[in-house]
Amino acid sequence: KAxxxxVVKACEIAIMVVGGAGLVMAWLGMEVEAIAIPLMLAALLAMGVHSTFFGPIKYAILPQHLHDNEVLAGTGLVEAGTYIAILAGTILAGWIPVEVAAGGVVLTALIGYISGRQVPPAPPLQEAQKIDFNVFTSSWRLIRNTTRHRxxxxxxxxxxxxxxxxTVLFIQFPPLAKNVLYASKEVASLFLVMFSVGIAIGSMSINALLKGTSVDGVYDADPKKDASAKRYDTVDYDTVLAQNLKVMDASAVALCRDNNIPIVVFSIREQGNLALVLSGGGTQTIVKKDA
Known part of the structure; x- marks a missing residue:
């Protein structure tokens, strides 16, 4: 994987050289329609292929370098970094001159390659499999195999x-600001900033699953039918599954257990309770390992 x-980051340098050349030619007014625009479109297409390889690998390598209880947080950091990078590029593209952008994309690709050289080795975990180059049959086989594991x-x-x-929201923000709100491009950028920062914060903080319900936690019986029902402050996954405590779908509980993701169960109907839970207070039940 490393x-x-x-290899992908090395290819990115070549792609950015092509894209940068297109930007420079367009800036100089040289063969804009005949060469410059096709070069930029080719670079855009190549970056799409680049992302097809790099997107999955940046997540797939994490379990080989992180402990089981660190994978979720690591994934969140990668996700947050991805959105922040997209945000930074989107905003900078509207401010920096074309000639600076041409050099900037190549410089960024070089930094990416140097960073990629620092990734520790991650050898294959199993023998190499034969690649099916038929896109249709391989895609169908992948979907079919995936549906077997709910x-x-x-x-x-x-x-x-x-x-x-x-993606829909990210694309709609600029025309929304311009055509509906009649606002400046700074307002559109603000939408993008808030959206991306929100995703980044959520990605980094998703070390627990919040489950809002009509009751204030997990009980050993239905509190609406049994007045003597006892509420748990903490309870482990296996107890929830064995006693069918109906926290949520059993497969979801099992998935949280397998990935060591705590489940915080609280009442969503109490005003202000969500804010209390997020701050570590409020009435709640935490479903976790070895409760």
Missing amino acids: KIIR QVFMAIIAISFFWTVG
Whole structure:
């Protein structure tokens, strides 16, 4: 995996040289339609292919270098860094001159390659598999195999919805600010800043799953039907599953258990309770390992 990262980042330098050349030619007014624009489009296409390789590998390498209880936080940091980088590039692109941008993209690619050289080795965990170059059959086989594992499949669906909604919002902010709010580009940038910072904060802080319900925690019986029901301050995953305490879907509880993600159960109907829970207070039950 580390080798793939280095190869991909080396290719990025070449891609940015092509894109930078297109920017310079457009800035100088040289063969804009015949050469400059095709060069920039080619660089854009190549970066899409680049991301296809680099996107999965930057997450897949984490379990080989982090402890089990660090993977979630590590993934959050990578996710946050990704969005902050996208945000920074989007904002800077509207402020820096074209000639500076041409050199900046190449410099950024060089920094990325140097950083990639520092990634520790991550050898394959199993024997190499034969690659099926038929996009349709390989994609169908991947989807079919994924649906056999409900936890993995639901996680993929959730991630897909996240990226779909995020992409739509990210694209809509500039025209919303310009055409609906009649605001300046600074307002559009503010939307992007708030959106990206929110995702970054959420990505870094998702070390626990918050579960808002109609009751203030997990009980050993239904408190609406049994007045003597006892509320747990903490309870372990296995107890929740064994006693069918109905915190949430059993497969979701098992997924949290396998990834050591605490579940904080609290009442969403009490005004201000969410803020209290986020600050470490309020009435709640924490489902965790070895409670």
